[in-house]
Amino acid sequence: MTASILPLVLDKLCFNARGERLIHDLTATLHGGTRTILLGPNGAGKSLTLRLAHGLLSPSSGSVRWEGSSAQAAHERQAMVFQRPVMLRRSAAANVDYALSLRGIGRRARRPLVEEALARAGLGDMAKRSARVLSAGEQQRLALARAWAVNPEVLFLDEPTANLDPAATRAVEEMIAAIHESGATIIMTTHDLGQARRVADEILFLHRGHLMEQMTAETFFARPQSAEAQAFLKGDLLW
Amino acid sequence: MNDFHDAFIEAFSLIFDLDADLVEIINLSLKITFSGVALSALIGLPLGAAAALLRFPGRGTVVVLLNALMGLPPVVVGLVVYLLLSRAGPFGVLGLLFTPTAMIIAQCFLITPIIAALTRQTTADLWDEYSDQLRSLGATPARAVPTLLFDARVTLLTTILAGFGRAFGEVGAVMLVGGNIAHSTRVMTTAIALETSKGDLPLALGLGMILLLLSLVINGGAYVLGDMARRKLK
Ligand SMILES: Nc1ncnc2c1ncn2[C@@H]1O[C@H](COP(=O)(O)OP(=O)(O)O)[C@@H](O)[C@H]1O
Ligand SMILES: [Mg+2]
Numbered sequence: 001m002t003a004s005i006l007p008l009v010l011d012k013l014c015f016n017a018r019g020e021r022l023i024h025d026l027t028a029t030l031h032g033g034t035r036t037i038l039l040g041p042n043g044a045g046k047s048l049t050l051r052l053a054h055g056l057l058s059p060s061s062g063s064v065r066w067e068g069s070s071a072q073a074a075h076e077r078q079a080m081v082f083q084r085p086v087m088l089r090r091s092a093a094a095n096v097d098y099a100l101s102l103r104g105i106g107r108r109a110r111r112p113l114v115e116e117a118l119a120r121a122g123l124g125d126m127a128k129r130s131a132r133v134l135s136a137g138e139q140q141r142l143a144l145a146r147a148w149a150v151n152p153e154v155l156f157l158d159e160p161t162a163n164l165d166p167a168a169t170r171a172v173e174e175m176i177a178a179i180h181e182s183g184a185t186i187i188m189t190t191h192d193l194g195q196a197r198r199v200a201d202e203i204l205f206l207h208r209g210h211l212m213e214q215m216t217a218e219t220f221f222a223r224p225q226s227a228e229a230q231a232f233l234k235g236d237l238l239w
Numbered sequence: 240m241n242d243f244h245d246a247f248i249e250a251f252s253l254i255f256d257l258d259a260d261l262v263e264i265i266n267l268s269l270k271i272t273f274s275g276v277a278l279s280a281l282i283g284l285p286l287g288a289a290a291a292l293l294r295f296p297g298r299g300t301v302v303v304l305l306n307a308l309m310g311l312p313p314v315v316v317g318l319v320v321y322l323l324l325s326r327a328g329p330f331g332v333l334g335l336l337f338t339p340t341a342m343i344i345a346q347c348f349l350i351t352p353i354i355a356a357l358t359r360q361t362t363a364d365l366w367d368e369y370s371d372q373l374r375s376l377g378a379t380p381a382r383a384v385p386t387l388l389f390d391a392r393v394t395l396l397t398t399i400l401a402g403f404g405r406a407f408g409e410v411g412a413v414m415l416v417g418g419n420i421a422h423s424t425r426v427m428t429t430a431i432a433l434e435t436s437k438g439d440l441p442l443a444l445g446l447g448m449i450l451l452l453l454s455l456v457i458n459g460g461a462y463v464l465g466d467m468a469r470r471k472l473k
Binding site for chain 2: 051054056075076078079080082086088089090098099102103150
């Protein structure tokens with residue numbers, strides 16, 4: 001068993017672009033095993049926060065710290081699924097195989113892992129099909145399978161169902177639950193309250209680049225503290 | 240009018256009799272163009288992708304240079320290669336001037352910038368789409384170079400065939416460094432130029448028709464291949 005990279009500490013994170021501050025002094029500690037949902041209206045800064053945490057963006061100030069390991073080593077224990085799945089121009093199987101090869105797994109060892117990953121996504125009989133002709137739901141499941149295949153300790157998901165219909169959304173949420181059950185920590189964004197209720201153990205509520213609340217999902221939905229969160233829960237439009 | 244008519248008849252008979260001189264010239268044309276384009280692809284593809292992805296000192300200069308060289312007049316390229324290879328030039332000792340090798344080198348100078356510049360554009364666009372995902376998977380930009388070249392294969396094949404078309408029809412540079420020597424460095428374009436100026440219209444016409452036909456086949460093939468691959472890969 002490799003040592004855990006959690007908890008993840010976001011320490012006074014700030015992010016500026018074009019002279020504007022988009023993320024303000026965001027401080028939070030995220031522990032292992034939970035399903036954390038970054039919740040908030042469009043433009044709240046959820047995606048930026050996720051990309052900062054995963055290391056795709058560098059903070060303008062503040063820091064992202066993983067437990068006990070270098071940023072490089074910690075990155076190898078993470079995976080991310082994006083709102084619009086990025087499919088390589090190859091077969092479904094080759095998409096998974098590529099992710100495994102980047103982790104330095106030999107060709108022989110990869111084959112059964114690819115098969116297993118596709119089976120877990122219900123894509124077993126589409127292995128040879130070009131990933132880019134799959135439906136939106138199948139593509140997102142393939143993206144999840146690809147992320148799961150590398151056996152991450154932390155899985156980031158950025159609005160993974162925003163472009164999907166209810167049936168495909170359900171399939172994706174079931175896969176997320178399975179990945180969580182297999183031991184991964186889930187850190188996910190959504191603007192969908194229903195999804196947050198279904199998935200979250202813990203809520204980080206963001207508004208205009210500020211972290212307004214961090215609490216268990218139960219507490220958040222029962223007794224939100226900030227006026228913004230109360231309005232968001234009531235379904236008022238926030239901007 | 241009659242002259243033209245006779246010339247056409249004779250041109251056709253040269254083609255259908257597989258005239259030995261004609262076949263030799265076509266063979267050499269294909270050999271030089273294939274070699275030149277293969278070499279250009281070998282240099283141009285990684286160079287273009289590297290210029291798109293990697294941040295190295297002098298990268299801006301490379302990009303500007305590639306784009307400028309893309310539109311270089313072939314005669315000027317021929318002149319430069321001529322000077323490099325001529326007896327008094329830096330590579331004179333190799334004795335390459337007026338050999339097929341010199342012609343391949345000239346083709347390479349002409350085609351590499353085209354392939355590299357188009358490859359840079361293609362891979363830069365693809366990197367826009369892929370970079371978050373590939374970096375998330377742990378790929379460094381250097382590791383992403385072969386990935387992008389592979390994933391852009393359909394467009395890049397078209398790019399290479401565009402280079403092929405240009406090399407195949409090129410006359411100025413290969414004329415200068417090859418010298419259009421019979422049975423040695425005479426290719427289709429230089430033969431057409433020579434025979435036309437000598438007034439031997441049948442041979443020039445026959446070669447012209449074959450050149451046209453081969454160009455059509457290459458471009459048609461590129462179109463069909465690209466279309467098929469695009470449909471398969473979307
Ligand atoms: N690279 C960027 N440059 C400038 N503004 C950006 C950039 N990325 C995001 N933003 C802005 O930052 C805000 C937060 O974006 P984002 O994190 O994508 O919000 P969301 O919560 O919807 O995911 C938005 O107003 C967006 O327009
Ligand atoms: Mg977003």
